[in-house]
Amino acid sequence: MAKDEKNEKSKGLLIVYTGNGKGKTTAALGMTIRAVGYDWKVCVIQFIKGSWKYGEMDGIKKLEPNVEFHVMGEGFVGIIDDDKPIEEHRQAARKAYDLALEKMKSGRYRLIIMDELSVAASLGLVFPDEFKKLVAQKPADLHLVITGRRAPDWLIEEADLVTEMTEIKHPYQKGILAQKGVDF
Amino acid sequence: MAKDEKNEKSKGLLIVYTGNGKGKTTAALGMTIRAVGYDWKVCVIQFIKGSWKYGEMDGIKKLEPNVEFHVMGEGFVGIIDDDKPIEEHRQAARKAYDLALEKMKSGRYRLIIMDELSVAASLGLVFPDEFKKLVAQKPADLHLVITGRRAPDWLIEEADLVTEMTEIKHPYQKGILAQKGVDF
Structure with a gap:
């Protein structure tokens, strides 16, 4: 496998984890371990609040200060119980979006993870043209990871690396909580 | 989502990440972050040497002492350049196997990751009946994660949670190193 160690600031990839299976956010988390191993600065922005579990949030804190973690957004619209009006979700997603753009432009990070952005977009919390504009502004040397089921076709087209996580079997099917x- | 916090030593799952896409080992790595967040002890055993990258190995060390990491096995047989006779690979895989069994039986861990075990088996380094015997001895409260492409059918049948990572797009297709x- 070719290496680019001599070329530290080489091309940053646009990476998409999508599909209905488990492991999308978890794989993005795993990438933070690898990045921290290289002493890179990492920024994780959660577009849907509640999609991360307590263990993930406590665990990733052990990787500070290299990894910066922002819980943004509100709970899943129409997926988990939720009385909030859609406008509140849109405003929360807007804040996540603005932060993501700011972090991306700052040049401080080698890896940025926009967690559940594809889901936020599929729920109408981030509009397609905004989503495209965000991705279009990725600096050339930044690795940008976008997770969430239902990644849009244009994103898959744009991306350098796309993995679809397919659920073959889930414990719920066996009646396990x-x-x-x-x-x- | 139901929680079992009151039931700390509840059922441990048999989890399989397979398929030809990227993200299998990375998702397993991500699970170690979550586990460390719960202050669990984790053991990672690498069945194929060289399948882990430098960044992963350096990064996971930041999660010590909760996470214990064992590089076992030799390089990929017939996959990477390799002059070693098959018997050397089998012996190395045998050591990994014995360690995995010992660690599993010790009761010290809540999560054990047997990385690339499915590949080691598909290359004939671990025989099917040994592989089955190993899985059969999983303690009820241990979460056991087995990664690697070409997971055998019986393992998928046995497992509680199976995700297939499918490569939709890889940077090599775009000519990116x-x-x-x-x-x-």
């Missing part, structure tokens, strides 16, 4: 350390 | 922090 959500398990600590796996589901939350 | 392997990137630090993503590929190694």
Whole structure:
């Protein structure tokens, strides 16, 4: 496998984890471990509040100060119980969006993870043209990871690396309740 | 989502990440972050040497002492350049196997990751009946994660949670060389 160690600031990739299976956010989390191993600065922005589990949030704190973690957005619209009007969700997503853009432009990070951005977009919280504008502003040397099911076709077209996580089997199918350390 | 916080030593799951896409080992790595967030002890055993990248190995050390990491096995047989006779690979895989069994039986861990075990098995380094015997001895409260492409059918049948990572797009298709922090 070719290496670019001599070329530290080489091309940053646009990476998409999508599909209905488990492991999308978890794989993005795993990438933060690798990045921290290289002493890179990492920024994680959560577009949907509640999509991260307590263990993830406590665990990632052990990777500070290299990894910066921002809980933005509100709970899933229409997915988890939620009485909030759609406008509140849009405003929260807007704040996440503005922060993502600012962090991306800052040049301080080698890896930025926009967690559940594809879901936020599919729920109409981030509009397609905004989403495209955000991705278009990725600096050339930044690795940008976008997670969430239902990644739009244009994003898959743009991306350098796309993995679809397909659920082959889920414990719920066996009647097993959500398990600590796996589901939350 | 149901929680089992009151039931700390509840069922441990058998989790399989397979498929030809990127993100299998990375998702397993991400699970270690979550587990460390819960202050669990984690053991990672690498069945194929060289499948982990420098960044991953340096990064996971930041999660010590909760996470214990063992590089076992030799390089990929017939996948990477390799002059070693198959018997050397089998012996190395045997050591990894014995360690995995010992660690599993010790009861010290809540999460054990057997990285690339499915690949080691598909290359004939671990025989099917040994592989089955290993999985059969999983303690009820242990979360066991097995990664690697070509997971055998019986394992998928046995598992509680199976995600197939499918490569939709890889940077090599665009003529981009392997990137630090993503590929190694």
